[in-house]
Amino acid sequence: MGDSKKDAVDSLLEFILADDTPVGPEDAESLLLLQKATDDAEARLAKARLQRAREGVFAASMKQSVAPQGIENARKLYDRAKAGDLTAGLTLAARFGDGSMDGDLDAILEDLAELEADDDEEN
Amino acid sequence: MDQGGDDRCHPVDDALAAFHGLPDIDRRNLANAASVLAARGTYVTREELISEAYVRMAEGRRLWPISQPFTAYFAGVMKSLLSDRMFLTDEGKVVRLKNKMSVVRPDDLPRVAANDDSEDLRNKALVEEIVSVLETRIAGDEDLELLWAGIQCDLRGKELQEELGVDVKQLATLRTRLNRHIDKICTEYRAKEGRS
Structure with missing residues (x-):
């Protein structure tokens, strides 16, 4: 706005955009450049779409893999094992007691619930 | 931007269709416009500008206003990328970081300001870079200096011919010469940056 330098590039x-000279052999490089840049953009867009699709599939499979009841059972099993109940059929590594694994607990319980579900299917 | 009060936009699919339906003349002109914007020799190539502008158009991040011709819109997206922090290549970021850390020479000041200050200031600095690079390049070539002055006065077509005292063919030749200078600047910078 009122900035003459800014206007300079706009002008x-x-x-350049108003150039109506017919396209000649000397323009081949410009046309190729535009084509290459467009191809590159299309490839990047396709990659982003694929990535989003993958994330969608992953999120969907995570959701349906374990039923809430399975998680609850796994938590009970975990609590028993942590309390030293040898009949829980579960041995916990020593580091479970020191709090360093607590952040991963949800994921661990999900894994455990999945294992239990697999066992149930086999029996 | 001169929007004429109408800020409605075309749907993204229409913009994509317009891009792919461009005649070769417009495709060439857009590539030349990208050259102008890349001719300040810093951080970004013509290909990267076109490619990123296309991505932003396709993702609907930059819409095509009804009030603008397509080529003006697309060139505007490319121009806005130059002052977009998010769009800097890693290489560009390293260059900027170096600028911040090294002792600043007076002629680097606009660039340092461009790193640190508001969007407006950054935009102004980069426009100054483009203009000064180009003006240095055509200095001493009277015909091109006159053409440049005419462009800055927004003279076009017939008016420009009359002002320069040339016919259509001679104007086309001048235009080609100017484009060559711009292309050459881009190519030199790319060579300096080790890009092919």
């Missing part, structure tokens, strides 16, 4: 762009 130059306008001038």
Whole structure:
């Protein structure tokens, strides 16, 4: 706005975009450049779409893999094992007691519930 | 931007269709516009500008206003990328970091300001870079200096011919010469950066 330097590039762009000289052999490089850049953009867009699709599939499979009841059973099993109940059929590594694994507990319980579900299917 | 009060936009699919339906003349002109914007020799190539502008258009992050011709819109997206922090390549970020850490020479000041200050200031600095690079390049070539002055006065077509005292063909030749200078600047910078 009222900035003559800014107008300078805008004016130059306008001038260049208004060029109506027919395309000749000397323009081949420009056309190729635009094509290459467009191909690159399309490839990046396709990659992003694929990535989003993958994330969607992953999120969906995570959701349906374990029923809430399975998680609850796994938690009971875990609590028993932590309390030293040898009949729980579960041995916990020593580091479970020191709090360093607590952040991963949800994921561990999910894994455990999945294992239990697999066992149930087999029996 | 001169929006003429109408800020409605075309759907993204229409913009994509317009891009793919561009005649070769417009495709060439857009590539030349990208050259102008990349001709300040810093951080970004013509290909990267076109590619990123296309991505932003396709993802609907930059919409095509009804009031603008397509080529003006697309060139505007490319121009806005130059002052977009998110769009800097890693290489560009390293260059900027170096600028911040090294002793600053007076002629680096606009660039340092461009790193640290508001969008407006960054935009102004980069426009100054483009203009000064180009003006240095055509200095001493009277015909091109006159053409440049005419462009800055927003003279086009017939008016420009009359002002310069040339016919259509001679104007086309001047235009080609100017484009060559711009292309050359881009190519030199790319060579300096080790890009092919």
